[in-house]
Amino acid sequence: MFEKTALNVRNQRTQNLVRTLFLLMTVLLILPVLVILGVLVAKGGSMLSWEFLFGEPTNGMTAGGIFPALIGTVWLVAVALLASVPLGIAAAIYLSEYAPDNAFTRVINLAIINLAGVPSIVHALFGVGAFVLFFNFGVSILAASLTLAIMTLPVVIVATRESLQAVPQAFREACWNMGATRWQTIWKVVLPNAVSGILTGVILEVSRTAGETAPIMFTGAAFFLPLLPQSVNDPTMAMSLHLYVISTQVPGIPEALPYGVALVLILMVLCMNSVSIAFRMYLRGRKKW
Amino acid sequence: MNRIIERLGYVRTTGTIEVHGKDVYGENVELIQVRKQVGMVFQRPNPLPLSIRDNVLFGYRVHQPEGRKAPRNRRDDIVEDALRQVLLWDAVKDKLGRRATALSLEQQQKLCIARLLPVKPSVLLMDEPCSALDPAATSAVEELLWELRGRYSILIVTHNMAQARRASDECIFMLLGKVIEHSKTEEMFVTPTRKETADYIEGRYG
Secondary structure, eight states: OOOOOOHHHHHHHHHHHHHHHHHHHHHHHHHHHHHHHHHHHHHGGGOHHHHHHHOOOTTTEEEEEEHHHHHHHHHHHHHHHHHHHHHHHHHIIIIIIIIOOHHHHHHHHHHHHHHHHSSSHHHHHHHIIIIISSOOOSSSHHHHHHHHHHHHHHHHHHHHHHHHSSOHHHHHHHHTTTTTOOHHHIIIIHHHHHHHHHHHHHHHHHHHHHHHHHHHHHTTTTTTOOOHHHOSSSSOOOOHHHHHHHHHHTTOTTTTHHHHHHHHHHHHHHHHHHHHHHHHHHHHHOOOO | OSGGGGSSSOOOOOSSSEEEEEEETTTTTTTHHHHEEEEOSSOOOOOOSSSSHHHHHHHHHHHHOTTTTOOHHHHHHHHHHHHHTTOOOOHHOTTTBBGGSSOOOHHHHHHHHTTTTTGGGGGEEEEETTTSSSSHHHHHHHHHHHBBBBBBEEEEEEEHHHHHHHSSSSEEETTTTEEEEEEEEHHHSOOOSSSSHHHHHHHHHO
């Protein structure tokens, strides 16, 4: 009794094999991240300096700093967030907390999924048609940011909806039962418990917004501008476009420069995200169930 | 009875339910007011993921007019009064700021009763309030029922014959959605008038 049989041994062997295989896959996953970061630091690390960050580009973009592009990306991300986060959260709350399960809701959900699947260059052309021309915003931060906002809306909506649905139904019932309206329930109980998930969506959105090139190329970003943008109606330089152009279009660029720009872009995204990551960690620590 | 059942789209209700002589499904009935009068306790304790204090004050705040906040000592009194009524005050008075979900199941269930009280309901509905509790906690909650008796009309649903006998003054025996028998508890368990009731009490089906 209780001795190992041949079948047990074989099953155990398969089990070990599968586990090792999946572990390997997981490790393989982090490899590209490490390599990319390693190469960027090794080749572009020497570029990092205060003059590089806060200086103007000189000598036909082959030397000097990248401040105009840096500040431009901050503009683009900030305005895009302002547009998409409130809209996305409101839509997600409606879909998760109010919408009945009918054909109309299903069509909306389908539309959101499709919006996420549209290639960014198509978003770019839509941005040109809708914001630059039709609404007559011109080539400007406003037009570019709205294009970026539409592109990243599905991320915010889906992340928010998922985190709202992760809040146990029992909490809602407890609230309704005490006579709370749906809105009181959402405001006092559901949202506070979903904030960390919503922030995850925002983090993803920031990274994507800062890195996208195609949607801003025709709608608001320029390769070189002598002046910093003064308002959302001005066009701007941007890190991603800057990187794209100096890597492909401009001859005689020092080898370290594109790596430096890429490194700064990644560090920038990291900085913007660390704020919301810290906030999220604080909220998770306070989570009360 | 407080129409919380409507959240389930598939239920069909017929007939009338009268509370204080008024049909809760009738016209001119504000659902929120019904739920204020008729507090409900669920099978599984469902404290909100807030502090003990905020749990007790939740219903009170929901029904408080916007912008009219009671002074802090008034709210302290409300919390203390509600928790004393459910015999929980001595156990939690030093940790009102702690999260309610960390309490034991028995304490959670008592808290769920306590948070109904600040809005001054007249009826408390309890849907098998002890089915998630162990025997000691069950008897503690039953003790609480006797404690609350007289101040509130308490309706308790149970499948536990012994509990029905211990914890009630009056009994209604229902089978497949129909009322079979309604009488004083001591009469029903000693001299049931209907055969179905007698058989169920004796445990011939269940």
